[in-house]
Amino acid sequence: MRNIFVFIRRFFTFFLFLILLGISFAILVKYNQTYRAVFDNTAGELTGNFDKRYSDIEYYFHLTETNKALSDQNNHLLNLLGTSFDAPDSTKQYKIDSLSNDTLHKVRKYLYLPAKVVNNAVSNEFNYITIYRGARQGVKKDMAVVGPNGVVGKIILVNDNYSRAMSLLNGKSKVNALLKKGLVAGAVEWDGADPQYLVMRKVTRSATVQRGDSVITSNISGLSYPPGLLIGTVAQIKQESAGGSYVLKIKTATNFYTLQYVSLVENVLRNEQETLEDQTP
Template sequence: MQQIFNFIFKNSNRILFLILLGISLFLTIQSHSFHRSKIISSANFLSGGVYEKVNNLNEYLNLKNENDILALENAKLRSMLFNVKDTATAKTLDSIEGVKLKDIIVAKVIKNSYNVYENYLTLNSGELQGIKTDMGVINSLGIIGIIENTSPKYSTVISILNKRTQINAKIKKSDHFGSLNWNGKSTGFVQLTDLPRLALIKIGDTIVTGGQSVIFPENINIGTIAKIYRDNVTNYYTLDVKLFNDMTNLGHVYIIKSKDREEVNNLEKKN
């Protein structure tokens, strides 16, 4: 017994180091695994509160930018209003078709990261506003990400600039779909993989969210095709998609409540 105590006292630093190393490595590995939310995330009152304060200051510096974006959105809405008679074009103009106003929660990005392989955003609304895990996040230009963690007042979003995201996406004019990933290289581009070779595509075509996703409604803008890679071994294309959104400059975002999701999930569980 005496010797055990002696051993512990003598190596107390090493034991402390090993225990803490074990904890931190566990947290690291856990955060890299798919389909599991992080234990340590910025959706909590401490970091959320600090980021909100910092963001309040930063907002003043970005007022001009934000105004420009709002003006653009206004112009677009106005053009929709004036062209309302032309029902054929009105449908394509409305980028969030099928989403009613009451299904949307408005939130503000208080922390944005885009310089690592796994990027997250922090929003200033949480469970109290009705945000739940796995809701889709968009803004007026296109998709942004998916809600990952929530606390009463804050929530974190797994950005499309994250290697763990996979979103169902399709070519707007042809309904051929693939899955959207990010290769970690540039903040302006994401990759659409597993698109069948049968699809007729050319550079400049628009990519929108596909109907298979229960997180996003169909036909939400993502970006345009910038580059096409042909893989001769498989029968699939890989595309570079230039995002409509500037992911390094995000202000207000919309969170979409999907009412059908639980129903779809329950149905799929029965299979």
């Protein structure tokens, strides 16, 4: 027994080294599996606070681009308004009915919440975005993050006042996507090479693809992402060496360098779909 103590004391530094290394790896592994092990409120609020201050300053340098992106989006939405359209047929008459309920029984599925980006990275292998809006302001895990120009990522961690999103520029990110022309399915990932380009895999060779084709979110990804949102445009077409599928290089629609405001999208019917899918034997 005494020998054991002598042994431990003699190699105390080495054991301490192994223990600390073990803790690091435990944190790393656990964090990457569940995304919530270590990101507790204290650490999150502290770094969130610093990030907020930094972002307040940096924000001024991007005002021009931010304003332009927001006004473009406004313009796009104005074009979709009912008042922008005119009925070409004057023989038809429209009557306004006085029913207070929507008789078509339309149900809201996606709810948009605005939020400010306070920290954003593009240069790592695994990039994350910190957002100044948390559980108290209605953010939930797995909500989609959408910028003025297109998809940005997905919420993975929620804190009282801040939340953290996994950017599309992340080795672990995977989004089900469609080519808008022909509605061909594929999966959009990031290879870590260039923050302006994503990679779309598993596109069947029977598809006709051209440079400049739009890539949108598919209805399969609808649990988080509303279908039909722009992810990017095809920049390069390659054939996979072994399999019979295309590998497409996608230019991102979102400019990740100058991200300032995003919308968080909540799928209100998410629970219903999930419980139903879980019940499937």
